Amino acid sequence: MDDATPAEVYLRYLQCLNDRRWTDLGEFVSADVVHNGRPFGLAGYRAMLEGDVAAIPDLQFSAELVVTDHEFVASRLIFTCTPGRTFLGLEPTGARITFSEHVFYRFHKSVIAEVWSLIDRSAIVDQMT
């Protein structure tokens, strides 16, 4: 895996999430990963993702734009999904929603070491209230 580019690892990481292969997450994410300044580690990062999927069972990670260099991946993700439980403090309405996330990932030794994520919460609020 050490020869893989960040872009290659990233696309396999998204497939891992979409397949819900949580036990494989360590192939793509560092044991001491940091997310938005929070030192989650792999277990905390996995718990966050499992929580998202528990709230939104049909959540699929789909990259509309991926920009990458030797160390970073920047991705614009588009989600079209149906929250089934409370998500970001909002109650599900049963309706499908669509929103974007803009994420920067810093890679170290071919795995994701740090993540900076912004979600379009305003779009979610508009569609869930």
Place this chain on the structure above:
Amino acid sequence: MDDATPAEVYLRYLQCLNDRRWTDLGEFVSADVVHNGRPFGLAGYRAMLEGDVAAIPDLQFSAELVVTDHEFVASRLIFTCTPGRTFLGLEPTGARITFSEHVFYRFHKSVIAEVWSLIDRSAIVDQMT
């Protein structure tokens, strides 16, 4: 300017914004630029920026992360500033705030042709209310 890389043009574009050289904006931004799906054109794009700076006179555009390829620039901007007028519908408090913006820029013929921007509005709301 046609030989410049997107990264080079982008850094000059940020300097142009920080210098408030609005009449130079067309060197960096396409006449028919699109922002978050809205066909602003250069005049509408300039009006948006001038509006932001009118609301926040000390606004400085500072890129913490820039990821780039031959066509795209992805940038994590960090703003530390003092809103002086209503901004995003929020009344100024006189206090300095800090927030991030994650932006993707598609370049065409060495100028910015399309922009996808997400601002951390939650952070702004937390600091202005």
